[in-house]
Amino acid sequence: MTHYDVIIIGAGQAGLPLARKLAKAGKKTCLIEKRFVGGTCINDGCTPTKTMIVSARAAHQPIKAKQLGIETGPVLVDFKAIKARKDKIVEQFRTGSQKSLETIENLTLIFGDAQFSGKKDVLVMKTDGSRETVSAEWIFINTGTSSAVPEISGLSDVGYLTSTSILDLEEIPEHLLIIGGSYIALEFGQMFHRFGSRVTILERSERIMSKEDADISLELRKILENEGLGIITEARAEKFTRDHDGGIKVEILAAGTMQTIACSHVLVAIGRQPQTGTLALDQCGVILDSRGYVQVNERLETNVAGIWALGDVNGGPAFTHISYNDHIIVYENLMNGSKYSTKGRTLPYCMFTDPQLGRVGISEQQAKSSGLNFKVVTLPMANVARGIETGETLGLMKALVDPVTKKILGAAILAEQGGEVISVLQMAIEGGITYDRIRSYVFAHPTYSESLNNLFMKIQD
Ligand SMILES: Cc1cc2nc3c(=O)[nH]c(=O)nc-3n(C[C@H](O)[C@H](O)[C@H](O)COP(=O)(O)OP(=O)(O)OC[C@H]3O[C@@H](n4cnc5c(N)ncnc54)[C@H](O)[C@@H]3O)c2cc1C
Numbered sequence: 001m002t003h004y005d006v007i008i009i010g011a012g013q014a015g016l017p018l019a020r021k022l023a024k025a026g027k028k029t030c031l032i033e034k035r036f037v038g039g040t041c042i043n044d045g046c047t048p049t050k051t052m053i054v055s056a057r058a059a060h061q062p063i064k065a066k067q068l069g070i071e072t073g074p075v076l077v078d079f080k081a082i083k084a085r086k087d088k089i090v091e092q093f094r095t096g097s098q099k100s101l102e103t104i105e106n107l108t109l110i111f112g113d114a115q116f117s118g119k120k121d122v123l124v125m126k127t128d129g130s131r132e133t134v135s136a137e138w139i140f141i142n143t144g145t146s147s148a149v150p151e152i153s154g155l156s157d158v159g160y161l162t163s164t165s166i167l168d169l170e171e172i173p174e175h176l177l178i179i180g181g182s183y184i185a186l187e188f189g190q191m192f193h194r195f196g197s198r199v200t201i202l203e204r205s206e207r208i209m210s211k212e213d214a215d216i217s218l219e220l221r222k223i224l225e226n227e228g229l230g231i232i233t234e235a236r237a238e239k240f241t242r243d244h245d246g247g248i249k250v251e252i253l254a255a256g257t258m259q260t261i262a263c264s265h266v267l268v269a270i271g272r273q274p275q276t277g278t279l280a281l282d283q284c285g286v287i288l289d290s291r292g293y294v295q296v297n298e299r300l301e302t303n304v305a306g307i308w309a310l311g312d313v314n315g316g317p318a319f320t321h322i323s324y325n326d327h328i329i330v331y332e333n334l335m336n337g338s339k340y341s342t343k344g345r346t347l348p349y350c351m352f353t354d355p356q357l358g359r360v361g362i363s364e365q366q367a368k369s370s371g372l373n374f375k376v377v378t379l380p381m382a383n384v385a386r387g388i389e390t391g392e393t394l395g396l397m398k399a400l401v402d403p404v405t406k407k408i409l410g411a412a413i414l415a416e417q418g419g420e421v422i423s424v425l426q427m428a429i430e431g432g433i434t435y436d437r438i439r440s441y442v443f444a445h446p447t448y449s450e451s452l453n454n455l456f457m458k459i460q461d
């Protein structure tokens with residue numbers, strides 16, 4: 001058995017940079033990955049989807065161009081070229097990361113499936129078929145999540161796509177039915193609709209993106225429906241059957257009525273589940289929560305000293321930037337004696353629909369349920385000068401402020417470049433810049449961010 005200073009299970013968005021840094025700092029480090037270096041983000045998540053979404057936006061441009069006085073010819077979507085571009089970029093990111101790891105002294109990269117075989121021992125079923133047991137004082141679990149699949153009669157028999165397998169499609173689905181109405185459903189739904197698919201989204205809640213405020217969710221629904229996506233909320237898929245002609249039929253209960261929809265492909269997008277089932281955590285005594293996520297404290301320590309859990313697997317917000325930040329917390333605490341924690345960490349995120357939904361801080365519904373004293377302002381994008389000039393008038397800007405301290409509590413920017421504008425507000429939150437100061441700041445004209453002046457001027461003091 002080889003003994004290391006550090007074992008990291010999973011080369012995801014925390015494990016990868018942590019392995020790099022610890023090894024460079026002189027720790028003998030073993031990084032174990034069962035699939036691809038880079039984890040979900042690079043291989044099945046952010047990188048491939050955002051690469052393809054750009055093609056979908058390009059396919060949609062002729063419609064916008066017409067409104068701007070430009071006539072173009074018919075749009076031809078070369079899906080093979082789109083997939084090839086996506087595959088090339090993923091491959092470039094993946095191999096780039098792997099190659100850079102392989103040059104680092106003190107770092108051993110093992111490809112294989114890891115599980116605990118003792119308190120500080122890890123057994124690896126290597127991809128070459130051999131087995132190896134390794135041990136270390138410090139062990140970091142960064143095993144991420146995988147697609148959850150609902151138990152619906154006939155679904156397995158007709159076959160379904162997940163956010164991973166849909167990336168391997170060679171052809172554009174004729175009619176894509178999506179179960180779920182959140183990030184994955186909406187990003188893929190709009191993308192494939194723009195490539196030419198008919199798309200129907202089935203969301204079991206009252207609203208799509210139901211964790212967001214009603215005004216944001218309803219505005220987004222209106223935008224997507226106007227573009228041509230079918231959205232059915234309070235919907236439950238009850239039964240799937242395969243047709244004689246090869247198509248799929250799904251029986252749906254929506255608003256108390258049964259209906260049948262025919263489709264060609266089904267994408268499940270109902271959330272993700274932690275990859276902890278095969279880790280044999282009973283061997284080391286690490287405790288899971290009721291949903292199977294590794295329980296950690298605000299310093300990301302598990303109940304077992306010397307074992308940490310980072311990224312999606314600890315049940316925190318499931319975003320790449322959070323997983324990446326988790327590695328900074330543990331690295332700083334262990335190597336520089338810092339007292340970093342997840343407490344009070346600002347949570348920004350961006351859904352890459354068009355328009356994007358950039359978010360930071362708390363929502364109005366969270367502020368209400370916490371009984372906070374707050375004021376809320378909104379500004380339709382139709383009133384944003386830059387939006388009118390660029391023809392990007394869909395969506396709205398919304399912010400919540402504390403009327404006493406004048407601090408910004410949260411914001412939602414449903415707009416073209418919403419993810420960039422939200423970063424401006426995040427910097428204000430991080431730096432304690434109050435809304436009354438933003439009102440009078442000078443922003444370059446004409447930018448989207450300039451309208452933050454107008455947004456905050458709407459607050460009655
Ligand atoms: C379709 C899609 C789009 C997304 N888009 C965005 C986006 O735009 N922005 C954003 O911030 N987030 C996005 N996300 C979420 C983001 O991808 C995840 O939050 C992020 O990848 C989590 O990183 P992680 O390090 O926790 O885990 P992962 O990146 O999932 O890495 C875990 C790694 O552990 C390995 N592993 C698991 N078990 C074992 C084992 N037993 N032994 C060895 N190795 C193991 C896995 O193979 C994997 O490589 C998206 C997710 C999906 C699915």
Ligand SMILES: NC(=O)c1ccc[n+]([C@@H]2O[C@H](COP(=O)([O-])OP(=O)(O)OC[C@H]3O[C@@H](n4cnc5c(N)ncnc54)[C@H](O)[C@@H]3O)[C@@H](O)[C@H]2O)c1
Nearest residue numbers: 150180181182183184202203204269270271318350351352
């Ligand atoms: N741009 C981004 O940052 C981005 C993009 C994609 C994914 N992600 C991450 O990946 C995670 C997973 O995304 P997701 O969209 O799969 O999950 P999610 O957990 O965000 O949403 C799942 C949705 O499916 C619905 N649902 C659950 N069961 C259902 C059923 N049986 N029938 C119909 N609807 C059902 C839920 O009500 C919910 O709206 C996200 O939470 C997010 O953190 C982020």
